[in-house]
Amino acid sequence: MFEALVVSSVVSWLAMLGLAMSIRRVYDDLRSYMNDVDGRDAHGPILGRISPQMDVLDTTPQGRPTVCWFMAVGCAPCRAALPVVNALAEEYDGFNHVVSCVGREFSVLAFQPQFHDEIVVQADPQRGNAKRWEVHFTPFVVVLDGDRYVRFKLARISHDKMRLALDGIEAQARAEQADSTAPPMVEA
Numbered sequence: 173m174f175e176a177l178v179v180s181s182v183v184s185w186l187a188m189l190g191l192a193m194s195i196r197r198v199y200d201d202l203r204s205y206m207n208d209v210d211g212r213d214a215h216g217p218i219l220g221r222i223s224p225q226m227d228v229l230d231t232t233p234q235g236r237p238t239v240c241w242f243m244a245v246g247c248a249p250c251r252a253a254l255p256v257v258n259a260l261a262e263e264y265d266g267f268n269h270v271v272s273c274v275g276r277e278f279s280v281l282a283f284q285p286q287f288h289d290e291i292v293v294q295a296d297p298q299r300g301n302a303k304r305w306e307v308h309f310t311p312f313v314v315v316l317d318g319d320r321y322v323r324f325k326l327a328r329i330s331h332d333k334m335r336l337a338l339d340g341i342e343a344q345a346r347a348e349q350a351d352s353t354a355p356p357m358v359e360a
Contacts, residue, residue: 237316311329
């Protein structure tokens with residue numbers, strides 16, 4: 173009887189160990205998928221590269237930095253991020269602000285009045301923008317410079333992190349503009 177109890181305990185222990193190892197393996201796979209694939213962040217477009225195509229970008233003024241928000245109509249964290257999105261649109265009026273919203277067009281039209289007037293909203297019912305931009309969950313934000321290169325991306329949207337990123341991109345744009353307007357140097 174004692175042997176049966178020991179064998180039963182050992183079998184149970186091995187089963188729990190196997191389950192724990194399986195959970196750990198899934199966790200490691202998910203973490204590697206979300207954080208690093210071939211040396212780059214797997215979520216969103218690659219930093220430093222030209223942005224993927226999005227129809228709504230063609231309607232915004234060229235040469236200005238652009239903040240691209242990816243949201244979904246039924247997403248509670250997206251709705252919670254709306255005050256941050258609207259505050260940043262007011263604060264950074266020198267930027268283009270674009271929202272690609274996953275959902276049926278009529279749902280997106282009902283969602284649109286909650287955004288600041290300066291924000292251009294595009295319905296993405298087939299998730300075409302999300303697929304091209306490699307956005308796997310919402311809310312997600314990508315910031316482009318004036319030449320449409322990806323300079324920043326963030327999955328957990330916070331007002332402070334966004335302000336730091338936008339201030340940095342704004343300062344970089346001012347520095348590049350100052351360099352282009354500076355008189356040529358004359359050698360003596």
